[in-house]
Amino acid sequence: MDYQLDKSCVYVQDPGPYSEGILDCENIKVEQNTYFAEVSGDEKYLAVYDAYFRLLRDTNPNLSLVKTNESIHDTISIYSAGFDYTGTSKVTTKRAIQYGKEEQANVTLYCSRQEGRIKIYVNIPLEMRFADLGYRYNGSRISTAYVGGSVKAGLYKCSDGTFQTTDGRLSTSLNAAQVIRDGKTYTASAAYEREGTNDILRVKGFYRNEMFLFCTPADFLAQGDIFRMYELESQSEYLMHNGGDRGSQEDSLTAFRYSEPGVFGACHDGSYIVPVRGPLNRFEALTVRVMYYVPGKEAVYYIYAKYVAAPHEIEALCAIDISDTTTAEEKANTITLQTGQTARLEAPPSDSWQAFSKWEVRSGSDLVKLSSNSGTAVTVTALKAGTAQIQAETSYPYTYEDPLTHAERRNWTTDYKTYTLRITSAESGGSSAAPKKGTTLKKGSISYKVTKAKSAVEFAKAPGTAASVSVPDTVKINGITYKVTSIAANALKGNRKVTKVTIGKNVTSIGKNAFNGCKELSKVTLGTGVKKIAASAFQMCPKLKNITVKSTKLTSVGKNAFKGIHTAAKIKVPAKKLKAYKKLLKGKGQGKKVKIVK
Structure with a gap:
């Protein structure tokens, strides 16, 4: 929405987006019955404080200047100003305009300058709100309306349990997403996970390695919540400021404990990105809307992202089961x-x-x-x-x-x-x-994780002492026989003992980094069911010289899957798939002398 500054308006321009990335947004929090915003930067940008002061004084019709002050304490120069709210809404909370002085105002503005740095602090009562009113330091005012083709649509829950927007553009089932990517429609997986103190939505599988996630504090969301790019930029900048380069990787993002509203991240054009303010931002627009939310049961999100580079637009309806809050x-x-x-x-x-x-x-x-x-x-x-x-x-x-x-x-x-x-x-x-999905089971020294109750497990981990490892077709644990259908990411990563691996016929996917760094591994046999080999699965296995692929179903091989294997390795494939697999395996990290033969 675009905000209207009428007499009932209680919004104050957020100083973060106002500075257009010139200053770093360090924090927005609640302190002593006030919202507290802090931005900082080089002292050469002191003009940003002056411009922001004039914005509050001259542009907001509901703020009246009470007093300004300049003072010096040791090596610190302090500038302050106070404004009273004059609109029709009820705003009573005040705080001191100048540290140690009695005179107070509803809205206070401070700027400290020391050792070449400035910090700007803005305090407003809880009865008021920070918002991006669209004002910018360069003097312009931009639209901050919610964006997306179906952003204003309602939601139907159909009798078969699926969900559909009232404009008919998007529909999906539980734990799935419909994604419109530059005009083309895809179906993707949507998953919910409680990780530490965060709730995470992950959407992937709609186009190559592209994905996106939305991470919020646990149990924070409510039906009707809607977040625009400026709010998500603010949280991203706080994350980057306090966590160094944590904003560059998905694992680091989800490991960070967020304050509201949360973080949106996307794997786009080969990089993992978050929205940030200023010229480095690779988003043009972003909206996340919680269309339906039943705590402990299910949630539906609408997401719209517009990027600077192709693919230019992503629009998605995502539905997830949120009943399992086990981390x-x-x-x-x-x-x-x-x-x-x-x-x-x-x-x-x-x-x-x-x-x-x-x-x-x-x-x-x-x-x-x-x-x-x-x-x-x-x-x-x-x-x-x-x-x-x-x-x-x-x-x-x-x-x-x-x-x-x-x-x-x-x-x-x-x-x-x-x-x-x-x-x-x-x-x-x-x-x-019967053990639930996600439960870890043991068979001897091998760990398995249940992927489908009573029927399927993932080969999760083997001890680092065995020279030969066989991933079985099936495994019987506690009286239940499971098919072994996948190998987990990092399953044998860094194992320095294993020399031979045989993979059973029911395994369809080999996880990321599954055998990465197995320095002694020399022989691998892939079963007849393998469809996917994830990125870096056999990376840095310098002795891996003999690879046999029995499967005729292989359709996906990730980046660097065979990087660093033996320079004279041979990959033996089914005769009828030789041409197709040569094309599929091309450029997966292996050296030029590695041969693919039938």
């Missing part, structure tokens, strides 16, 4: 055992030779037995049916520079990892309840 870490650390079975548990890793780990059974001490209470790994034995929690604690030293003396200091830190063990009775055949 990815909790899922990874949940293990199902029968009585009498054992599992190997690993403590949080550390590169320090001085690190030490200790273990504690936090609950269910009568249900399990640990082989030791110290060490980087322990073996747990299931004694009785029930649920137990075991915590590992790894302490290690780190060094840092003292900010005052610049001397190197040393301190200790501790990482924690908690395992949940769900134990069923061996006598009952483990039939009490």
